[in-house]
Amino acid sequence: MSRASVFHGGVQLPPNKVPVQLPTARLPLQFRYDIPLTTRGGQYSAPHVELGSQVLGGELIAGGRQRVGVHAPTSGTVTEIHAEGEDRRIVLIADGEQRSLPPRAALAPENATLDDLREAGLAGMGGAGFPTADKLNATQQHPPKLLIINAVECEPQISCDAQLIAEDCETLLLGADWLRRFVGATACKIVLEEHNSSSKKTLDRALLQSGYPHLSTVSVPTRYPAGSERQLVHAITGTALAAGARPLDAGVLVQNAATVHALGRWARDGSPLTERLVTVTGERCLQPQTLWCAIGAPISALLTHAGIAPGETTLFQGGPVMGFALPNADTAITKHSQCIRLEAPAKPLDTLACIRCGDCADACPEDLLPQQLHWQLLGNSLPGAQAERLSHCILCGCCDLVCPSNIPLSQQFALGKSDMRLRQHTEQRAAKAKLRFDARALRLEAQERERLAKREKRKAGAAKPDKKKALAEALARSRAKKAKPAPTDAGQKND
């Protein structure tokens, strides 16, 4: 029930939140669901069903070892399986009967394993989509002291978490305490933005009524990027994370509120992650709202539901800072689609030269000097950029927001970071190759020396007996060799 300390930098943005409307709307049943099999960069779940399989709602349709489970949002027939390439998905045609698997009894955290969480399909719903089980993996050896439930929606417009708390904060609290017990944390703090006082009130009231002595709520200042993991840990614990350190190194585990809510649901009755809250908003959206959407539902259906205003429209997924434009509405809702925005096309801004005014440095939450990074990267100097701590950039985009010259700084830094990774990769490989080459050269040299030494010894031994005898012996040897060629044992030579 306290106010958190403040991290450096950040940007004050107008919240423009979609107001919470109860009861929460739900996207009607769709005819077709394109259920994605991608979790995060290159990790795919393997299909468990065949073409024509009849599935029930909540049934596991894809997964695999160390892979996140994928479940059918409703009952129906599998009509397409795309298990190769980039865009892997299973297409389900709903039968309209909405039959589901029966619920199971509540599961205590002591009886659950990471594989259970993985099979439940849990993945970060805050935007990254990182498999929850993988994130919790490190807690097995190092249990965190503090669990932070991140309900800070610092990006403007998005209000999934506020809606979630208004509708079903009991399940959120259940999930939070379940997770706290699962990872062995002693305390759990649910973090909200200061302006979001109604959510805090709801949570505090629910906490008073229910018996969760280890749970509490905290507010952080409404300032982007307060919801970023590193900044959140800084704001709550009062100490900035060291460069490259993860929250767990400071004994803190940060989990997104929506993920924890999904976890709570699963812990209570075994229902897997098949739906999420999505905020539909934007200038061109007729009825901005936050509603339940099945994972795999087409975005076009969501848009039709919320209504599109006439005029030219650009479609975005995610908030106005970190979001990205979608080429069309044919894609499906994923586990990490927080927000779909319909915006009027933005006027492209003229980019001017950097005047090194330093506004970006004032806004940078990671204490970098973006103007210096910009300068180094303009000169294609990756080592220079690394010396200015390019790798510490969290790509929050604060510098873009304040730059008077409209320079797309974070875009440049993202490119620089990927170049940097590639370069480090090749450098590591080169170092390894050099090591192995040198080791091989040393070994060959030693072998050569050994061979020469042996020959010298033989020569010394052969010099003593008289020459005729030696000649006769040599002749005999060569005759014998011709008669029966000695096998060349190359393999032995190479050991």
Next chain:
Amino acid sequence: MINARRGTADVMNNVLLATLPAALIATWFYGPGIALNLLICCGTALLCEAAISLLRARPYGTTFPDHSALVAAVLLALCLPPLLPLWLPVVGTAFAIVVGKQLYGGLGQNPFNPAMVGYAALLIAFPREMSLWPAASGELSWGISALLQDYSTLNWDAISGATALDAINIALRADLAIPSIALWQQPASFVAVAWLCGGLWLLYRGIIGWQIPLGLVAALLVLSTAFYLGDSARYASPLTHLLAGATMMTAFFIATDPVSAPAHWQARLLYGAAIGLLIYVIRSWGSFPDGAAFAVLLMNLCAPTLDHLWRGRRR
């Protein structure tokens, strides 16, 4: 589209606005020659920008909206004496914009402060003309009549009055005790106060940081106080150093130019202090009465090194 930015043009406009008090006070004391200089410099700057845009085949519209050439022109104009031959401000501004800024690649690429490049060029090439400041009368009519006279026939001895720093410099070089100067009789003091007001407003608006002005003023104050206390007959008072010459203008308007200053706040503090030190050294032991322009240019040279030394440091 959300943003939290102020445009580059806004930044420059704010700086232009902040020069207004100094421009008005200088015009009041030194006559309309100042206003004429301002007009000539601004016109030349815009023409030079346009010419360079044409030469570099860049649309004029993409270089002009930043207003940075106007800032350089105004700052240069306010350093010039009012009764210069009219072609000198033209030469100075052209040098500042073309050599000082555009030849390095334009906005944001110049290692030196363009206004100071132009000023230093004029000071070295035309030392006599550049040091002829009229004794201020506070009468507009006088300034106008002086302007209308032929420059060569102007009776300089009749109208010129040595500025405070000139008098000090002459005394120092002649190994004499420095004259006592009544600061409130010096128009330069009032102009300095006007610069200070504009500078404080820029600080308040967040256009400039506090580090450079603080470092500069503090270093100058500490040094001048120390020497003044040691030998008040040979060294000018701290207040003289603050109010005479271009101290205030340099502290708030010239040294704070972010393009040619280092980025880290500690480096900026040091940068400001070094400029203050150089100003004092040049004034007390150099051959120029005021060393602000050279101090800034010398430290501009050091800015990349400072940036390098502060590379990768946390705030």
Next chain:
Amino acid sequence: MLAIVVFSLLCAAAGLLLWFAARRFAVEGNPLVDEIEAVLPQTQCAQCSFPGCRPYAEALAKGEAEINQCPPGGEAGVRALAELLGKDVIPLNVEHGETKAPLLALIVEADCIGCTKCIQACPVDAIMGAAKQMHTVIASECTGCELCIPPCPVDCIVLVPATGIQP
């Protein structure tokens, strides 16, 4: 007179300082070879006509080789060498080969007869196997130098594009 004394003393002081610096900061060996080697890609492919990256670096340091003989380093490599050695950037010498995307050698296991010839050719010991046993390439160690391809009597080694960074 005084001036002469002062300057002599100054000269002596400067000389001492230089002597001290030379002693204090002396560098063992030829640091240039190491610097050049750090720029080279360490593919050990010998396309430069030297038997590895180190020998090429030594030749470069002696001025016995041109900076454009390293195809795996590509244009960027030539630029880095030019900067390091203070030479002009010149186009890559096609006689030594062309720059390709990074490759990995892969032994078609069905065809391998276990002759160990590729094992002897590999400059970084990235092929495992024994006589009359099937060989295999350790993918994480292979530099894609192609030196194992000519010795193979049954042409069972193919090159596949390296997949880049593993997440």
